[in-house]
Amino acid sequence: MAPEPVYLDNNATTRCDPAVVEAMLPYFSEQFGNASSMHAFGAEVGGALARARKQLQALLGAEFDHEIVYTSGGTEADNMAILSALETQGERNEIVTSAVEHPAVLSLVAHLEKTGRAKVHIIGVDAKGRLDIEAYRKALGPKTAIVSIMWANNETGTIFPVEQLAQLAHQAGALFHTDAVQAVGKIPINMAESEIDMLSLSGHKLHGPKGIGALYARKGTRLRPLIRGGHQERGRRAGTENAPAIIGLGKAAELALEHMNDEQTRVAGLRDRLEKGLLQRIGNSFVTGDTENRLPNTANVAFEYIEGEAILLFMNREGIAASSGSACTSGSLEPSHVLRAMNVPYTAAHGAIRFSFSRENDETDVDRVLEAMPQIIDRLREMSPFWRERDKADAGFNPTYA
Secondary structure, three states: OOOOOEEOEOOOOOOOOHHHHHHHOHHHHOOOOOOOOOOHHHHHHHHHHHHHHHHHHHHHOOOOHHHEEEEOOHHHHHHHHHHHHHHHOOOOOEEEEEOOOOHHHHHHHHHHHHOOOOEEEEEOEOOOOOEOHHHHHHHOOOOEEEEEOOOEOOOOOEEOOHHHHHHHHHHOOOEEEEEOOOOEOOEOOOHHHOOOOEEEEEHHHOOOOOOOEEEEEOOOOOOOOOOOOOOOHHHOOOOOOOHHHHHHHHHHHHHHHHOHHHHHHHHHHHHHHHHHHHHHHOOOEEEOOOOOOEOOOEEEEEEOOOOHHHHHHHHHHOOEEOEEOEEEEOOEEEEOHHHHHOOOOHHHHOOEEEEEOOOOOOHHHHHHHHHHHHHHHHHHHHHOHHHHOHHHHHOOOOHHHO
């Protein structure tokens, strides 16, 4: 009998918790009313949406439930925050962001700069993926409309000092937004005591459904709708509410709050055990990112002189799912922009694999990976011309990554 599959790609998406599915099901057929309707059918759904908003408010530690605006996901929330800031900040037309943001931010700001709508400052990171704070300070000024810096990196798990960054942004008179898609549900968040103006999140990253997310906008933050039409979400996001998904996100938020300690302890322990075991068993490998300040579930391990896609192919044959730090575009393989920004050597960046845990993983998953990976890496290195030339490559290897 084939062993149970091992899923370690939870930063890409999580399994929808059965309790979340159960909470959603009645709102597809039994309680189907439009929350904007005046009759009992609508009122019933409207009440469920209000409860779901309270559940998400609790996870975020938000002071008011109306600070939450539901969106189709993290990408829409990111776009809404940045575009709204450009509309509401008067003559300010500059954006400050980092070189390791998700494409939901980087693609948008590149488009805004290309079309002449904004000037963009991209702040670099060091070898551990930590933001260059001095360069950040210098980029802020009287023309800065908004800063958008992620709370935690999706590839390495490195956590950014968002509270400090928000304070500096406010000193320059700018708004501060954080893409917290990977952070929400994994680390404690208390927006009532934060200086952050706007925060984006996505349901499917915390065992909720896909197609639902939210933008937290602190009370008093001027917000312009990205989608115009009806009066939903207090006129900030038009369109009939996706009731099942909103209710599912609420339940997922409730469960995430209940399991927060487990994320911080047991899940972090699984990650650490996997990393230690891989480094002990496989030479010419190292962990990328800031191992002292990162998400409890994320491990990005670089295996030198082989291709990440080949590793994933062999892992998949063993029933193990993870993700690569590389992306194949137009037939040419390029390392991820995150690892390139960190100046990870190409011989290592090409072979970077991200293992991302969730509360549904256990010790047997780690055992399976530790059993399979040494054989996979050995086999691929035997076939790799880069491995045969490793002595030459090692001469230029930067030991600060080890």
